[in-house]
Amino acid sequence: MAHHYRARPDDLAQLGKDLVRRSHAHCELCGKGGRALAPHEVPPLPPRPELEHTIMICGQCQDELACGELNPLYWRFLETVVWSDLPAVQVMAVRLVRRLNEQGENWATALLDTLYLEPAIGQWLDAP
Ligand SMILES: [Zn+2]
Numbered sequence: 001m002a003h004h005y006r007a008r009p010d011d012l013a014q015l016g017k018d019l020v021r022r023s024h025a026h027c028e029l030c031g032k033g034g035r036a037l038a039p040h041e042v043p044p045l046p047p048r049p050e051l052e053h054t055i056m057i058c059g060q061c062q063d064e065l066a067c068g069e070l071n072p073l074y075w076r077f078l079e080t081v082v083w084s085d086l087p088a089v090q091v092m093a094v095r096l097v098r099r100l101n102e103q104g105e106n107w108a109t110a111l112l113d114t115l116y117l118e119p120a121i122g123q124w125l126d127a128p
Contacts, residue, residue, distance in 0.1 A: 011049040012039050019056040027058035028089050030077055035059060042088045044127045055088050070096065072105045079111055090117075091124050 019039055026033040035058040042053055057065075064074050078100075081093040094115065100108035117125070 008049060012041070012054070015039055015049055015051050015054055018051050019054065022051075022086075023056040026056075027061055028055045028084075028086070029057050029061045029081060029092065031081075032058055032060075038062065040092075042092050053088055055086070055092055070099055070103060072100055072103065072108070075100060076107070079107070082111065082115060087121055087124065090121055094121075094125055 016039065020037070022028075023037070024033075025037065027035060027037060037056045037058055039049075039054045040057045040062070041049060042055060046053055064071060075096060078093050078097050082090060082097055084090045084093060094112075094117070097108045097111055101112055
């Protein structure tokens, strides 16, 4: 039914104000301001969208995410973002660094070696 189909985008839209406040209207990945931002849920998804499972990202980061192969030059800022104290941002960043590692990027490999992750973050990272 249409109601069910629309429920998730509507719930997500309702997080918008809180996300803008939390991110200070800057992309929570690349840190840039002055760009259109959109909520991005970090899997595994809870039954309904939650602020703690959602990050605010810009159009350019969305475009780069849509590429099959990640552009290592673009994503270099993850070197600092992996230390974020926002769990959803940290999980998203570490997953991307893991992909860059799988693509053979040496800096991503070195970064993963230095990374200390709280147990809860490790569980979220590896959740199916
Ligand atoms: Zn961005």
